[in-house]
Amino acid sequence: MGINSFFSSKKNLEKTAFIINKDSQYIDTLLASWGQEKPFSSHEQLSEISKIMLIFNFYFIYIFIWSGLLFGYYKFQFGSRYPLIIGFVSGLLIASFGYYFFENTISTAIEKKTGKYIAFNPGGNFVIKNKHNSSNDKYSSIIPYDSLKTYAKEHNLELENLSNYLKDNQSNNESRFSHHLFNYQERLSSISGYLFITIISSCLFTAYHNKKCLRTQLPLAMMTGLLSIVGLNNWIYHSSLISSATASIYLLKGIFVTAFSLSLACVLVPFFI
Amino acid sequence: MNYNNYFELIRYGDLKLNILTRIPLLIWIYVIVKLLLPHFREGSRLYKHTLLWYFCRVLGYFFIILPFILSIYAYFEPYIYSNHEEKKIIWERGINACLEDISNKEKYSGELKKLNLKCMNINQEYIKNLTIDLFSKYKEVGRATLYLILLAFASFKTKLVHENRFAITALNLAFLFGVIGSSVIIFTTAYDIESLWFVIFGYNILTLYASCLGLASTCLFYLTFIKWF
Numbered sequence: 001m002g003i004n005s006f007f008s009s010k011k012n013l014e015k016t017a018f019i020i021n022k023d024s025q026y027i028d029t030l031l032a033s034w035g036q037e038k039p040f041s042s043h044e045q046l047s048e049i050s051k052i053m054l055i056f057n058f059y060f061i062y063i064f065i066w067s068g069l070l071f072g073y074y075k076f077q078f079g080s081r082y083p084l085i086i087g088f089v090s091g092l093l094i095a096s097f098g099y100y101f102f103e104n105t106i107s108t109a110i111e112k113k114t115g116k117y118i119a120f121n122p123g124g125n126f127v128i129k130n131k132h133n134s135s136n137d138k139y140s141s142i143i144p145y146d147s148l149k150t151y152a153k154e155h156n157l158e159l160e161n162l163s164n165y166l167k168d169n170q171s172n173n174e175s176r177f178s179h180h181l182f183n184y185q186e187r188l189s190s191i192s193g194y195l196f197i198t199i200i201s202s203c204l205f206t207a208y209h210n211k212k213c214l215r216t217q218l219p220l221a222m223m224t225g226l227l228s229i230v231g232l233n234n235w236i237y238h239s240s241l242i243s244s245a246t247a248s249i250y251l252l253k254g255i256f257v258t259a260f261s262l263s264l265a266c267v268l269v270p271f272f273i
Numbered sequence: 274m275n276y277n278n279y280f281e282l283i284r285y286g287d288l289k290l291n292i293l294t295r296i297p298l299l300i301w302i303y304v305i306v307k308l309l310l311p312h313f314r315e316g317s318r319l320y321k322h323t324l325l326w327y328f329c330r331v332l333g334y335f336f337i338i339l340p341f342i343l344s345i346y347a348y349f350e351p352y353i354y355s356n357h358e359e360k361k362i363i364w365e366r367g368i369n370a371c372l373e374d375i376s377n378k379e380k381y382s383g384e385l386k387k388l389n390l391k392c393m394n395i396n397q398e399y400i401k402n403l404t405i406d407l408f409s410k411y412k413e414v415g416r417a418t419l420y421l422i423l424l425a426f427a428s429f430k431t432k433l434v435h436e437n438r439f440a441i442t443a444l445n446l447a448f449l450f451g452v453i454g455s456s457v458i459i460f461t462t463a464y465d466i467e468s469l470w471f472v473i474f475g476y477n478i479l480t481l482y483a484s485c486l487g488l489a490s491t492c493l494f495y496l497t498f499i500k501w502f
Contacts, residue, residue, distance in 0.1 A: 014278040016385065026390035029397060094456060108283070108466050109388065110370035117286030118372055120279060138391050139373075141384040144279060151383050187408060191458050194412045198455075201419040202448040208426045209441065253459060260456050267448040270441075
C-alpha cells in the first residue's frame, strides 16, 4: 500500500477512522484491504525497538551475505563489478521502498459518484461498534480520527480499539491471521523456487557457450539457491511453530529480497562480459 | 468540517497510473534499439533470403510489437466493452467504485463518507485471482524456458547455434525480465487497488518475458531448418 503517495500532493492528509459492526461478515475485507502488516503489528503490540531490531536483522543478513560474496570476487578477480553493484543497490532500494510503502499508509478508493480516484489516510486504527447499534453491516463509515469520542457519545456507541478487539477475539483471529500469513508464505515459497529455476536455466545456458561467464554466475546462483530454497522454506517451517507473525513476515521478506538481489546480479552478468 | 483535509482528488489518476504500469514498454524500446536490432540486422546479412527467412522475420517483428499491441488494447478495452456509466473509469475492468457519499438524511452524523464493503470484497477476489494467475504464468513460462534450453542448446553442437548472438541476447533478456517480474510479489500483500498496480506492472513485464522467449524460439526454429535441410 501507499504507492499513491507518489501522486498525492498532500503528504499529510488528516487521519480518518473506520467504523464497522463487530459481527459484520465483511470485517476481514477491511483488514485485508488495509494491509496485512498493520493488523499483525497491532495484534502483537510490537514496540518501536523490536521493529528497529527486525529491520536491523534484515540489513545485517543482507550485508553479511553480500560482503562475503564481494570479498570473494575482489580476492579472485573474475568478472565485471557492475552487475554486483546493480544487484546490491537494487536490493537495498527495494527493501527500503517496501518498508516505506507499508509504514506510510495512504489508501486509494474510487468514488462512485464521479468515478475518480480519491486518496485518504486510513489512520493508525479502526474501531468497531456493537451490532445492535446499526441496521446495516454492509457499509463502513469513515469519520475523522480526532472526533471519534464525540461521535461515540452522540450516537451512544461502544467503541472498541482494533488491538483490544483482536486480543478479545484471539481464537477467531488466530485462524484469520494464519490464513493471510500462509497465503503470503505460499506465494513467496513458490516464486522463490521458480526464481531458482530461472537462475539455473541462465547458468545452464551460459555453460554451453561461455565458461568465463558461468564462473562469475555460479557463486551468485548457489547463494540464491541456498537462500530461496533452503533458507526461506526452513524459515517458513520454523515460523509455523512460533507465534510471531510480524517477525516472520519481515524476515521472510528480507530473505526473499536478498535472494532477489543476488539473482538480479546473476542474470546481469552476461550483459557485461 | 473541511473535506479537503481528509480526502484528495487525484487528478488524471487513471492516466498517471496507466503510464506508471507501462514503464516496461519504455525499457522494451531501449532493449530493441540497443540490444536486439543490431543482431537482427547482422542476421539478415548472414543468411539467404528464402521464403522461410521472410516468414521468420515477420514473426520476429510480430513478437517485437506484441507488448505494444497488448498494452494499447488493455487501455481501450473498457471503452469498447463497458456501458456508459462505467466508461468514467478508465482503469481495468473488474474494479468497482466503493467509496460512496453520505445521503442528505445522514449528513448531520459527522461521517465523511461510506465504504461499501461488499463491493470491496468483490474487488479483492478479482485482484487475488489476478495475482494467483500472474504467478502461475510466471512459473509456466520459467519452466518452458528451461525445457527450451535443455532441448535446443544441449542437442545442437554446431557454432551456428552457439554463436548466434541474437538468440543468446534474447534468452538473457528473458531471464532478466523473469527475475524482475518476480520482485512484484513483495508488494502484493493486500489485495487492494495498490496491489493491482503492481500486478498490472508484473503482467507487462511478463509480456516482455514471453516476447523475448518468442524471439529466441523463432530464431532457433529457423536455425533448425537450415541445419537439417
